[in-house]
Amino acid sequence: MSDRLHRLLSERPWLLADGATGTNLFEAGLKTGDAPELWNFEHPDRIESLHRSMAEAGSDIVLTNSFGGSRHRLKLHKWEDRVQAVNETAAKICRSVADAEGARQGREIVVAGSIGPTGELFEPLGPLTVAEGAEAFAEQARALAAGGVDVLWIETMSSKDELSAAVAGAATTGLPIVTTFSFDTNGRTMMGVTPAEAVQLFHSLQPRPIAYGANCGVGAAELVTAVLNMTGAADPGDVIVAKGNCGIPYYVEGRIQYDGTPELMADYARLARDVGARIIGGCCGTSPAHIRAMRAALESHQPAAERPDLATVIDRLGQVSIGAEQQFALLRCGVAAAAETGEAAGRRRGRRRPAGGGAAF
């Protein structure tokens, strides 16, 4: 079992993950509706070149081109019987680039096996049971493991059941697991999960993921706020992941583009670090140029002594949803209430202590 990610986390305060896969492959010629995973066979050179450019830009963690590699997603392209080949090939391509680039640069690069949602709804809303989901994820995870990934990276999840199924499936390989939700619907996932609820779920998972957090969604400000709302509920030792989109999406000639500049993503990386994330990367729209700017920003950044509040995030990265704002306010009330309760308890103890002390002397 690879302990590369665990080791790097114990040696370094932060690690830089990579940027987008999908949007960068569109730039390289992928057509809307085509499965990016098929390019592992049709254009392995372009997948290699994307991984290499992320590693050259400074990524410590590079994700395989296997996001839609479960049998349920591959079914859309009538490739449901090729789960093994799709995922193993994706892992091998990424492994060879990471090892070659790592050797050239004299550092270790983690290969993370990307696992995205099945695209199916789970019972009682849809046809899939958690057990069936876990089996499909296990099939994908085993193939990624066979191709040599260091860690399984379950991302863009919105349902607690599906995330639990994915962790159960991934766990069959014995590899470490990282998992992230996408909070893209007014501060919640599409299925209604808040960042604070997500933290509770992550804490209850067996095996417990090595790191957890948020990815994708609706912009850097919203992503950092989700992480802010997570770290408010997290344990101090938790490793939190921030992998946000490159600004806000907009349509140009029928194609989604993202408005984030490298400067914005550099500031996003600093803020993600300040709010407590230790693994920081980009999602949709994040190019190697953005990753390079993020690397430089993180390397020269001294994290703020105090966690920034929401006003700072909005001021530097832009507006966030009302839902995310309310969660932050609630969490702050909760923290204030807890501090007050603690103070009151302290005062009560304080009153008792002199009396007890007096009796002892």
Ligand SMILES: [Zn+2]
């Ligand atoms: Zn994304």
